Amino acid sequence: MGEVATRMTALQRAGKKALVPFVTAGFPTRDVFPQLLEEVSRFADIIEIGVPFSDPLADGPVIQHTSQVALEQGVTLPWILEMLADQQARASVSVPVVLMSYLNPLLQISDGDFFERARRANVAGVIIPDLPVEEGAPYEIAARDQQMDLIYLIAPTTSQERARLIADRSQGFVYLVSITGVTGARDAFPAETFDFLRRMRALTNKPLCVGFGISRPEQVRQLAPEVDGVIVGSSLLRVIMEAPSDPIRAAQRMLTPLRRALDESWSPSSVINAE
């Protein structure tokens, strides 16, 4: 079992829900990022770091923008891995780190195997949004060889049969895409989202984290009872983007109420429901 799975299982046993913040590597600047990462990780159970890509197909305007800014500053996958391998950074981030990367930057790592290098950089898991299970087998093996978790996504459009296969093969947790579409804040979630989360709960014992479109404490309160964790990306990046003078404080202000909402959704009844 990888570090992500271990953490999720421990939380489940304690009846707690995971907060998984997503930040784009090197955003808002390469200098500020390590400190931002440290601060964000204080609120997190697992932290997801986005590898910027020139063509982020599954992402909405905010992550397109943060990726572009990061690329313009010369953020590369080797830079990210070096930063994470740095002893100081490692000590300051006490939760498992999951990298989110489109496939192509991983394929182009020229200096050795990506998974081997990521493991040395203390990366616990990888999410590849343009890698469906049909193409995933070689990457699953490579991840397993390094005791890393390869996390797959399931969407509301995924059939039951396919969802079962994906849940079975996903390691660490299963990433549930809240609604059809790209990343980015949504005002409200339709009933379909809740039906989908319940269907997935009934389908697998694997830990479930829901992402895409989550920005507000009340949304966290609504969604948390149905899953084991929530992933918050675009809305966090937006407040960081809008506070260039003090991005760290802006992130704290955003994450504090989300953390509280999540911790409040821990109740004896939710423990019983999860069992």
Next chain:
Amino acid sequence: MHYGQPDERGRFGRFGGQYVPETVMEALLELERQFQSAWHDEAFRRLFHHHLREFVGRPTPLYFAERLTEALGGARIYLKREDLCHTGAHKINNCVGQALLTLRMGKRRIVAETGAGQHGVATAAVAARFGLECIVYMGEIDMERQAPNVFRMQLLGAEVVGVAEGSRTLKEAINAAIRDWVTNVRTTHYLLGSVVGPHPYPVMVRSFQAVIGEEVKEQLLEREGRLPDYLVACVGGGSNSIGLFYPFLDEESVQIIGVEAGGRGPGLGEHAATLSFGTPGVLHGAHSFLLQDRFGQIASTHSVSAGLDYPGVGPEHSFLKETGRVTYVTVSDREALEAFEELSELEGIIPALEPAHALAFLRRLIPRTSKEDIVVVGLSGRGDKDLQLARQAMEEYHHG
């Protein structure tokens, strides 16, 4: 030899595949099932060919370019006149096929990307013809350089959405179309315009475009009683070239040449010659050759021709390059513009800047041929859309 590509998983050798967000996987699998059943259904094929004849105006002529042949002094040059297709380019062959599939799937909304605007216009035309809602994504730079096509699409009832991100050209238009598709996948078919993207698009678009090469084979047998010695076509994403090449891949006597956009030179960002200068990677759903930096970020491209201005290429072309069955070469912006002028003056045919690249290669090919040889060039589209751009560029060259 039997060519037999792709395999059941949509692989052309090591290229191809389905690298897409999970949200659209079911739609891709459904498209694959529907395409396979339709393509093996006689009634669907008859309907497809009916519309190719009645709406598109097929078969297009295989035209003997007498004065061009004389001027170059070698092989007999034939032009496959896809410029005479309805809407002015080969793009509509594929659009008719995919529109019929959209109806078969019970969807009423289509999205498409366009670079030069030819695929957008063809998509808008079939959408109007078959009563489908149509959204076309187009980079803002392309909207500027292909303004007449924007108006054509609007006139045909399509909504043209400008894309302001990144390079503001074809690559970003594809990103935007995919994002729309991911969001509206239950009601929407993505009418991709080339042999790129995830399986089944490369094989499906090839199937709809293969009519080009099939007609050439038949027409040339009738005219000359034999197969051509050379086939030449331009390659951006690669749909007109695959359409021309595919029926000849098993004919070993036929030499096949794909011509890429050499732009201003061989530096990254100066051209769009993916096969000539690129390396393998994954973009827009397929494993294929790409123009990218050493960290896997997709490079910007340049070509005088908007339709070739793309950092990827169909996976089948990558396979054909690696096996050596097809030879890929580049010609520069300047050579393409010279060929654009030359064909206009010698044959009374204004080609699009895309096939002007294929025509430009004749200046290098013909001196190596004899008068008994036969060359067929894919004239994939007409040049009306390029007049303003060509005039500007020609003035620069003539004065600069």
